[in-house]
Each structure stands twice: as structure tokens, then as C-alpha cells.
Amino acid sequence: MSSPEDFQPSNAAYLYLELADFVAGQIQRGNLKPGARLPPEREFAEEYGVSIGTARRATRELRERGLVITLPIKGTFVVDQSGSVSGS
Template sequence: MPDERVAGPIDATRPAYVYMQLADHVAARIEAGALRPGARLPGERDLAEEYGVAIGTVRRATRELRDRGLLVTLPAKGTFVTP
């Protein structure tokens, strides 16, 4: 029976860090307009569940996106797409 799973944006068999794959996918969503400036990202646990990764991976991807200037995190408020 063939594998019926649909390949998601994260592929652990690719020769790339999983956090970087996640960061690149979120960056692509921002660039495509699916995540607009000022939009609040889901919480870390929700993102981890959505992408099937560990919370630490989500944290590292978020840090990468902050370093790229695409996100800003406000303590006790959340993480937002930069305007």
C-alpha cells in the first residue's frame, strides 16, 4: 500500500536544519501575503503541533526570523509580523 501522507513544508530527510525549513516556510508565507504586517503568530505550542516539530525548534525558527527582521516578539503579548 503506498504512503498516502502529503509532504508538508518540513522534511527531516532533507539536508537542512528543521528550524531553518520552518523559518523559510514562515518567511515565504509573509512574502506571499498570507501573513500580513501586524499579524500575530500562533503560540509556540500551537506552531509546534501544526508543523509537527518540537517547541525548541519553533523557538529557534522564531529567533531566526527576528534576526531577519521579519518578526518582533513582545513579552506577554506575542510574536508579530513586522510592519
């Protein structure tokens, strides 16, 4: 299973896209299961060593790809194949 330490961004792309791609890979490999909650943005930023703005943009990118959903007050969760959240 990959961890935040495995995230090694290059200088060739936008950092938020690389972070979104990394997390998307975690979801596709099953390391993040449907219903899994992503850390709050500040913790997410700290875990991956990025700014809060980068974490926020990566989360937005994941939402736009349909991989996660953000529920007000509850958090951001990985969605299942049908687009619904399991376990919330």
C-alpha cells in the same frame, strides 16, 4: 494560501531553518500580513509537527531576519516594511 500541511521539510538542512524559510515565504507572499500574530510556540510546534525547541529557534531566526517581533506577554507579530508592528 499555504498551510502547515504544506510544510514538507527535507533532510538536507536544519529543520528550524526550513521552518523559518517556510514562514518567511508566507510573509513575503502576503499570506501573513503585517500585524498578524504567530501562534504561541507550543501551538506553532504542534501545527508544524516539530518540537518546541525547533519552533523556538525558527521564531528566533525570523526575529533575526527582521520579519517578526516578539512583545513580552503579547506574542510574536509580523512586522511591516518599516519595522514597526501594525495593529498591536
